[in-house]
């Protein structure tokens with residue numbers, strides 16, 4: 282099983298970026314831990330971070346050709362703005378789980394609305410770096426349940 286992990290803008294700064302909100306873990310540390318979880322679950326993890334909306338859209342659009350079975354994505358600020366990423370998720374129709382380190386519903390009003398979540402099977406938010414692990418476990422459980 283192949284899982285695509287997508288991290289959106291500014292997440293390359295995790296560790297130094299507002300640690301009171303996003304925690305002290307760096308993105309490489311989060312990805313390394315997620316790779317261990319992926320190995321435990323018997324799946325391959327392809328990881329990608331970009332600050333560019335178009336690059337994320339290109340990647341989602343080519344996910345099926347790459348043999349991807351499901352997507353774990355933290356769209357970061359694009360969560361709240363990107364009709365185009367939402368449309369890309371709808372177009373590929375791969376199961377996706379949206380991730381947020383912070384509880385977006387407990388912050389500024391504009392963060393409580395996600396344009397991308399309606400095209401995902403679920404959302405995990407508010408557990409810091411652990412949000413990624415729960416999202417991956419939930420996605421793999423969903424894929425294993427799904428009749429082929």
Ligand code: DQA
Pocket residue numbers: 290291292355356357358359360380381382383384385392
């Ligand atoms: C975030 C929440 C977003 O509102 C914010 O723009 C981010 C990170 C999170 O993981 O908590 O960049 O997606």
